[in-house]
Amino acid sequence: MRVGLYPGTFDPITIGHIDIIRRATALVDRLVIGVAINRDKGPMFSLEERVAMLEAEIAPLQQETGVEIVAHPFENLLIDCAHDVGAGLIIRGLRAVADFEYEYQMVGMNRALDSSVETVFLMADLKHQAIASKLVKEIARLGGDVSKFVTPAVCDALYKRLGR
Template identity: 75%
Template sequence: MRTALYPGTFDPVTNGHLDIISRACQLVDRLVIGVAINRDKGPMFELSERVAMIEAECGSIAARTGTEIFAHPFENLLIDCARDVGARVIVRGLRAVADFEYEFQMVGMNRALDDSIETVFLMAEPEHQAVASRLVKEIARLGGDVGPFVPESVHRALKARLGVPDRAVKRAL
């Protein structure tokens, strides 16, 4: 069984993440979504909420592709997480040249730690190349419409977390 690990904080999961997940499912039999705990980033959503969002959004992808997908929280080294879940491949999404520079360094370090685990890069589709969870949260905090960047359930969760009214409500005020 070909197993891959797709790691990230997924705070929150975006349409770009889901695009990479869907495309990675064409390459493997089992895809583990590694949800990084990373307290240093100060996530907006609790770990359990991020895991639940991923599980909710990936159910239809798993059904469509026949790939087993599950979320796996982790706080250890990425390479150790890959070993823990039996992944021989780490999937990373790239949006821009800036992503490549960081990812290039990470591949080098991961290969030094375990050269039997490969990293595969998938380029984000053009409509998702500017989407980053950090920017989605910023837009949402300022009352902008993040609907084009996240699934509807995540959009609702962001609004609820931030206490942001719908645009229709804002126009009425």
Template identity: 80%
Template sequence: MRIGLYPGTFDPVTLGHIDIIQRAAMLVDRLVIGIAINRDKSPLFSLEERVEMIEAEVGVLSDRTGTEIVAHPFENLLINCAHDVGAGVIVRGLRAVADFEYEYQMVGMNRALDSSVETVFLMAEARHQAIASKLVKEIARLDGDVSKFVTPAVRERLLAKLGK
């Protein structure tokens, strides 16, 4: 069984994330969405809320692709999380050249830790390349329309979280 791990903070999950999840699901038999617990970041949504949003959004994708897609919170090294879930491949989404430089360093470190786990990059669809969770939160905070960047359910949760 080919198991892939797509890690991220998903604060909140965007249409860009969903695009990568859908396409990654076509490459593996089981896709684990690794929801990072990062003490250096201060997410707007709690871990439980982020897991709930991911689970709500990927159910349809799992049915559509025939791939099992599950949420898995993690706080350890990414390579250790890959070991924990049995992943032989880490999936990373790229939006722009700037993403590549950081991701290139991460691949090098992960390969030094365990060269048996491969990393695969998927480019975001053109219409999703500008989407970043940080920017989505800022737009929503400043009363902008985020409906082009997140699903209606995530939009509702985001606006509720911001008291809008």
């Protein structure tokens, strides 16, 4: 069984993330969405809320693709998380050249820790390249419409969190 790990903070999950998840299911038999606890980023949503939003969004994808997709919170090294879930493949989404520079360094470090775990980059679809959770939260905070960047349920959660 080919297991892939797609890690991120998912604060909140965007349609860009969903696109990468959908496309990653073509590469694996089981896809684990690693939800990073990452207290340093000061997430808007709690870990439990992020996992719940993610699980609601991946449920239809599981039925559509026939691939098992599960959320898995983690706070350890990414390579250790890959070991914990039995993943031989780490999936990363790229939006721009700046993403690649950071990801390139991460791959080098992960390969030094365990060269048996491969990393695959999926380029964001052109229509999703500008979407970043950080920007979505900022637009929502400043009263903008984020409905083009997240699903209706996530949009509602954002506005509710911001008292709108």
